[in-house]
Structure formats: C-alpha cells, structure tokens
Amino acid sequence: MPVDTRFTADHEFCKLLARRQDVDLIRVSLELARDAQPNLNFDHTLEWINRRSSELRSHITRLRSDRDVLNELVRCLAGTHGLHGDKDAYLRAESSYINRVIETGVGIPISLSMVYVAVAQGAGIELNGVAAPMHFLTRIDTIQGPFFINAFHAGEVLNYDDCIEWIESLSGLSSEEIERSLEPARPREVVIRMLNNLKALHVTQECWEQAWRVQCRLLALHNEAFDQRRDLALIAIKANRPGVAVDLLQKCLKDCLNKDRPMLLQQLRTAEHNLSKWN
Known part of the structure; x- marks a missing residue:
C-alpha cells in the first residue's frame, strides 16, 4: 500500500498508513x-x-x-x-x-x-x-x-x-x-481516538488551522471514507483553503447521498466565492 507522502517525516504514523502493527x-x-x-x-x-x-x-x-x-x-x-x-x-x-x-x-x-x-x-x-x-x-x-x-x-x-x-x-x-470493548486496543484504534478527540476540540474552539491538520491525518487513515473527505472540505473553507475546498466538494458531490447534496452545493458556492477573492 503506498504511503501518503505528506507524512514521510512521521515514521510511526506511516506504519499506521501501511497497516503495520x-x-x-x-x-x-x-x-x-x-x-x-x-x-x-x-x-x-x-x-x-x-x-x-x-x-x-x-x-x-x-x-x-x-x-x-x-x-x-x-x-x-x-x-x-x-x-x-x-x-x-x-x-x-x-x-x-x-x-x-x-x-x-x-x-x-x-x-x-x-x-x-x-x-x-x-x-x-x-x-x-x-x-x-x-x-x-x-x-x-x-x-x-x-x-x-x-x-x-x-x-x-x-x-x-x-x-x-x-x-x-x-x-x-x-x-x-x-x-x-475491554480487549487491548490496536495502535490504529488508539491513534484514531486521539485524533477524534483533537478534532472535536479544535472545531468547538474554532481553531481551524489545527483542525485542518488533524483532519488531514484522519482522512489519510480513512482514505475511502466519504464523511472524512466531506469534513476536510468543510474545514478547508474555515481554514482559508478555498481552492482545496472546491476540489474536495466537487469529489464529494459525485458520491454523496441526495439528502447531503443541498448542503454540499451551498458549501461549494461559499468556497467558490471565497476563491474568487484570491484571484
């Protein structure tokens, strides 16, 4: 399994991405x-x-x-x-x-x-x-x-x-x-729980740059998960990354449920509006 190159300096995290124990x-x-x-x-x-x-x-x-x-x-x-x-x-x-x-x-x-x-x-x-x-x-x-x-x-x-x-x-x-739930936890399970704790705290406190970094790691660990990609897109808007948000939201719209489409389209319009201010 290829390793996400954004984390090459993080040797232990890369082991998780490779599903090593x-x-x-x-x-x-x-x-x-x-x-x-x-x-x-x-x-x-x-x-x-x-x-x-x-x-x-x-x-x-x-x-x-x-x-x-x-x-x-x-x-x-x-x-x-x-x-x-x-x-x-x-x-x-x-x-x-x-x-x-x-x-x-x-x-x-x-x-x-x-x-x-x-x-x-x-x-x-x-x-x-x-x-x-x-x-x-x-x-x-x-x-x-x-x-x-x-x-x-x-x-x-x-x-x-x-x-x-x-x-x-x-x-x-x-x-x-x-x-x-009382059996010893696997390393991947422990790290995901740590990241979810940090994500919840950063989002609650509106620390969007830190939330972005945490969510990047969560998506790397769940690279096929729609909800993790969606959350990264929403955090990208708050973290002033409108270009990234547009790309992610367009991908999410290809896979989303009908009930999620109106919200995602609205967020896409917000991201595109914010991106236009940069150009």
Whole structure:
C-alpha cells in the first residue's frame, strides 16, 4: 500500500498508513503533537519515560503480586510524579500532547494512559491501552483475572467486575456490549481516538488551522471514507483553503447521498466565492 507522502517525516504514523502493527504509540503521539509544536524535541519525553521505567523496575523486583506491581506503578506516576486528570483538561489541546502531559502533570484519559503503558512496558509490565466507551483505560491480565487502571482518576485500580459496573454507569451500555470493548486496543484504534478527540476540540474552539491538520491525518487513515473527505472540505473553507475546498466538494458531490447534496452545493458556492477573492 503506498504511503501518503505528506507524512514521510512521521515514521510511526506511516506504519499506521501501511497497516503495520509494530507502532510505537509514544512516538506516534509525539508526531501528532508536533503538528501544533513544530520544534518539538522528542528526546526530552522519551528520556523522562525511560527514567520512570528504570525507577519503577528498581522497586518491583521485590513485589510478589501483580496487584502490588500495579499499585507501585500508580505510586510512581500518580503519587511521586503527580500525573492526574481534571475536568478542564478536556478543554485544552495540550492535554492530548504527551510531552505537555508530562510537563504539566495533567492530561485526559487516553494521553495519561499512554504514559502509563509506555512506563510500564519499559519496566517489563504487560500493560495495554483499552478503548472503553466514554473513558480510555489500561489493562493487565493476571492469574487473578484482568485489572484496569483509570489513569485519569489518580491511577485507580479496578478489577473486571468493578470496571464493567463503572462503565455501565457512565455509558448506559449493557455489560455484554462493554465486555467486547475491554480487549487491548490496536495502535490504529488508539491513534484514531486521539485524533477524534483533537478534532472535536479544535472545531468547538474554532481553531481551524489545527483542525485542518488533524483532519488531514484522519482522512489519510480513512482514505475511502466519504464523511472524512466531506469534513476536510468543510474545514478547508474555515481554514482559508478555498481552492482545496472546491476540489474536495466537487469529489464529494459525485458520491454523496441526495439528502447531503443541498448542503454540499451551498458549501461549494461559499468556497467558490471565497476563491474568487484570491484571484
């Protein structure tokens, strides 16, 4: 499968485009963060994670149970280093950027979980991300069954039944529906969820240039999806890219449903009007 040449500097993101599974989630998260921070140096974040993994490894060798190991991970990250969530984190794009989460100590569930996974795996702990409904978590499988860490809530550790019950209260879904979502998430699934979070925030806050960059990545990952192409066209208008918007809208009109045609035609007229001001 050919790789989108716009992202050739983003080696891990290119692996996703090629549908590879050997993706370093911290590095690909930093590649997303670099869209908003062009001079971002990955080394500072990677070194911080390596130090935390070494710190954790030195403490868990004497522990006997997996639950004790998880508690030590939480003590290290939430306790000693103060990683946590708060409600205002959802209103700040930086709470999705791994480097800023480490610098500020504050993140949203998925970004905090990615730090937990990276530190844990660096210390030899098989922790994985879980794209649960409403709230991203991490999971470890033990002989006592799976345990989950809610990194957003100061690293709260939940057993399987408690996790199901808690997500039921959040989502209103049945336990059967929730169970299917508690398996380890694939890298592609994690990155798409991160991008969708950023897209929703940028659109709500009318940060159109940032929304454009995020939507370009979403379309690259879903290059045949009509809704992603349509959204890129609509964002292009807001981001002062009328020429691109015209091209995209003309393509969308070839494939759209009848119910979408009036809206797309109206947006096409807007894009053409804006383009005429440039000529």
